[in-house]
Amino acid sequence: MIEQAVLTVREGAVVDLNLVRVFTTVYESRSLTAAARRLFVTQPAVSQALGRLRRQCDDALFERVGSGMQPTPLADTLYPEFRDAVSRIDRALGAVHGFDPATSERAFRIALSELGEIGWLAAIARVVGARAPRARLEVVPLDNDTVGDELARGAIDLAVTSAALDHGHRLVKRERYLVAMGRSHPLAAAALTVDDYRAARRVWVTSDSSARHLAAAHRRLGGVTAAVLSVQHFVSLPDVLMAGECIATIPETLARGWAENWPIAVHDAPFAVPDAELHLYRRPTTQHLGALDWFAATVGDVISATPGRFAAIHASR
The missing domain is CATH 3.40.190.10 (Periplasmic binding protein-like II)
Incomplete structure (x- = not known):
């Protein structure tokens, strides 16, 4: 059924480009209202265009689920080809007219x-x-x-x-992780060893989306003491580190910048950590x-x- 419908679209009557553009916008936004807003038309105009394409495809294309529009299997099949077709046309037109940032009000x-x-x-x-x-x-x-x-x-x-x-x-x-601590911390004066790191009181930043790599490195290292403090944001760390009790493993840009401005020491990690x-x-x-x-x-x-x-x-x- 899907293959037959696709052939009908490809080999049957010419499909209006505007209908294809409406289809891709509804597919991407999952909403008739949002699609109308992005296309600068009314919602009834989107519904009418979608109705014409439904008749040509002999398929519902989208079904209302809750407050959104769920694509049918045929819509999932059509979308990549329709999206690529619209993209090629838009790029061709863009090459003719060009995008001028100096006059854009986007x-x-x-x-x-x-x-x-x-x-x-x-x-x-x-x-x-x-x-x-x-x-x-x-x-x-x-x-x-x-x-x-x-x-x-x-x-x-x-x-x-x-x-x-x-x-x-x-x-x-791309940057590596370094270990930061207050200059008054007992480990600040010399290079860190693995045993030093394992036993240290650590701060963990929950919003660090690269921290999964650090967590995996901890598991490989083994014996790493659990973090004694978890904070939501990096901005909380300087004061915590300067208190002198904890260390934190953070991206190098942060560590170097803070060390230039505050009494914070920075060391290489004593084990392998993938770059952020x-x-x-x-x-x-x-x-x-x-x-x-x-x-x-x-x-x-x-x-x-x-x-x-x-x-x-x-x-x-």
Whole structure:
């Protein structure tokens, strides 16, 4: 049934490109209302276009489940080909008309963690503002549990995270983990040994999406004492470390920046830890690809070239 319907679409009557665009937008947003908003048309217009395509495909394509639209098996089959077709056409038109950031009034949306905002937002805003002065930049909180769905639906254009997502991405940062502690800590004066590390009182940062690699390294090492303190954010660490009782294993940029400003000592980890990798993910949706290409390239270049302003995190001392 699915194969026969696909052949009907491919070899039967010519399918209006507008219908294909409506289909891909509904598929990505899972909502008629959201699709209408993204296409700048009314919801009845989306419903009518979807009805025409349903008749051509002889399939419901989407079924309402709760407040959303669930694609049928045929819709799942059609989407990759329809998406690629729309993308090719949009890129061809974009090559003719081009995207001009100097005149664009688009709103670009990016998901950043708290550290991402501290480290790179100022540089991103400066470059985007200089090249696209009429555009708007919107930053939303990064939630690694939902960011993949937000990208898939086109709710955000880009996301910067070390989490592994099934979306197009670019590696923008790679850095090793170092061990940080207050300079008054008993282990601050000399290189750490494995036994020192195993027995030390540690702080764990629950929001560190690369910490799964550190946890795996701890398991391989064996005998590592459980963390005595878990905090939600890296910004809590400077004061905790300067109190002199705990150590923390954190990305090098943070550790070096803090050591330059506060009485914090930094040591190499006495065991192997995979580097923390930060990726820039982009939405797979088909709208405004020229603008998306420009925004992704601009943000990726800025982050790659910016060391990060993490020393700007304030401590109470």
